[in-house]
Amino acid sequence: TSDVTETPRAGRSNSVSSPPVDYAQKIDVNPPKGTRDFPPEEMRLRNWLFHNFRQVSELFGFEEVDYPVLESEALYIRKAGEEIKDQLYCFEDKGNRRVALRPELTPSLARLVIQKGKSVPLPIKWFAIGQCWRYERMTRGRRREHYQWNMDIIGVPDATGEAELISSIVTFFKKIGITAKDVGFKISSRKVLQEVLNLYSVPENSFAKACIIIDKMGKIPMEEIKKELRSVELSNDAIEDLLQVLSIKSLTELEEKLGGSGEAVRDLKQLFSLAEKFGYSEWIQFDASVVRGLAYYTGIVFEGFDREGKLRAICGGGRYDYLLSTFGGDDIPACGFGFGDAVIIELLKERQLLPEVPLEVENIVCSLDPDLQGVAATVATRLRGKGQRVDLVLENKPLKWVFKRAARINAQRLILVGRSEWEKGMVNVKILSTGEQHQVNLDDLQ
Numbered sequence: 001t002s003d004v005t006e007t008p009r010a011g012r013s014n015s016v017s018s019p020p021v022d023y024a025q026k027i028d029v030n031p032p033k034g035t036r037d038f039p040p041e042e043m044r045l046r047n048w049l050f051h052n053f054r055q056v057s058e059l060f061g062f063e064e065v066d067y068p069v070l071e072s073e074a075l076y077i078r079k080a081g082e083e084i085k086d087q088l089y090c091f092e093d094k095g096n097r098r099v100a101l102r103p104e105l106t107p108s109l110a111r112l113v114i115q116k117g118k119s120v121p122l123p124i125k126w127f128a129i130g131q132c133w134r135y136e137r138m139t140r141g142r143r144r145e146h147y148q149w150n151m152d153i154i155g156v157p158d159a160t161g162e163a164e165l166i167s168s169i170v171t172f173f174k175k176i177g178i179t180a181k182d183v184g185f186k187i188s189s190r191k192v193l194q195e196v197l198n199l200y201s202v203p204e205n206s207f208a209k210a211c212i213i214i215d216k217m218g219k220i221p222m223e224e225i226k227k228e229l230r231s232v233e234l235s236n237d238a239i240e241d242l243l244q245v246l247s248i249k250s251l252t253e254l255e256e257k258l259g260g261s262g263e264a265v266r267d268l269k270q271l272f273s274l275a276e277k278f279g280y281s282e283w284i285q286f287d288a289s290v291v292r293g294l295a296y297y298t299g300i301v302f303e304g305f306d307r308e309g310k311l312r313a314i315c316g317g318g319r320y321d322y323l324l325s326t327f328g329g330d331d332i333p334a335c336g337f338g339f340g341d342a343v344i345i346e347l348l349k350e351r352q353l354l355p356e357v358p359l360e361v362e363n364i365v366c367s368l369d370p371d372l373q374g375v376a377a378t379v380a381t382r383l384r385g386k387g388q389r390v391d392l393v394l395e396n397k398p399l400k401w402v403f404k405r406a407a408r409i410n411a412q413r414l415i416l417v418g419r420s421e422w423e424k425g426m427v428n429v430k431i432l433s434t435g436e437q438h439q440v441n442l443d444d445l446q
């Protein structure tokens with residue numbers, strides 16, 4: 001039942017005869033297109049999810065940070081053809097500044113690390129949970145905001161960084177009941193593409209563009225992929241070689257193709273070896289087709305996927321060794337991941353793993369006599385002082401109404417303040433699960 005039946009609107013007595021302000025028109029009570037409200041039940045589920053994000057991040061010794069949702073547009077002006085840039089939620093503010101609602105958190109992290117400079121010793125291990133935005137034509141009816149959990153390690157150059165990050169995500173999955181049977185990680189390295197393209201004369205700035213195009217494989221026709229690769233000055237030979245490499249599904253085969261002396265094979269071997277030590281080998285697989293859709297990745301890239309193949313990527317990340325220097329900072333290696341709040345909930349629903357997150361308020365306190373409302377407030381304050389959650393009935397309500405509300409808020413106890421008991425300094429305590437009732441002295445109330 002909702003509060004509406006508990007508090008009928010009609011019959012309210014107001015001293016103010018008319019509303020203090022007059023709104024021009026009846027407002028639309030729905031949130032803006034592509035955005036969500038979080039009413040209590042949805043907010044409890046979101047808090048449960050974020051609580052697990054935070055617990056795992058702290059288990060790994062990461063510190064929480066946050067940034068403004070509004071950033072300078074300049075953080076996201078990358079010329080590699082990314083979707084994230086095409087869908088930038090940007091505008092000019094009243095000070096004629098070009099600003100944007102952040103589409104991701106990593107550029108903000110890079111900005112803050114540079115701002116802090118030498119005052120923050122390396123390695124930096126920070127995490128954040130923040131709302132990110134995109135402006136997408138609603139034709140596709142997709143959301144325009146989501147919350148992302150990010151963990152980043154700044155200052156660690158080799159694959160131990162990525163191995164640690166993947167371990168944190170595996171720990172999170174296990175914590176919420178997801179197993180290696182439900183989810184896996186496809187892992188590759190952009191150095192695979194780099195080492196293939198190095199065999200051909202390819203313009204320097206074609207690499208990132210080629211990665212963004214290749215990330216669209218499976219989403220647009222192969223002919224379109226090849227056409228776009230040609231448009232960034234890759235020869236047909238380079239394209240054929242690239243597409244052949246992308247079909248490789250084992251590190252052994254990759255080594256046969258690239259040789260064992262390159263960085264791509266070295267990094268991936270180190271990562272897969274560390275995975276053994278972390279104990280998550282069953283969760284990961286090499287898959288050369290993984291490139292991810294962000295231009296700044298330079299090395300290992302990974303994405304979490306649902307093994308039934310019904311859902312979009314659950315999370316993704318990788319190494320971005322030059323992002324800080326492109327922002328004018330020092331040349332500091334970095335890696336990180338983003339984990340959205342939507343696909344994971346879809347996965348939990350699919351696997352019947354959504355948690356019950358009920359409202360839990362141990363006590364409901366009410367007075368049976370309007371003159372004892374003050375005493376009820378005293379009782380509520382006493383219990384709250386002991387850490388007990390209390391729903392204090394704030395108006396004079398019939399007992400039937402109180403019982404109905406007690407059931408809705410899952411109250412364990414009903415504390416009734418009645419005249420005759422209070423004259424003896426006592427209150428009535430009713431255990432709602434058993435109906436057991438007894439009088440308790442206020443000073444003994446636990």
Ligand SMILES: Nc1ccc(Br)nc1
Pocket residue numbers: 084103104132133134143144145146
């Ligand atoms: N980058 C981004 C932002 C918002 C949503 Br919804 N999806 C992706």
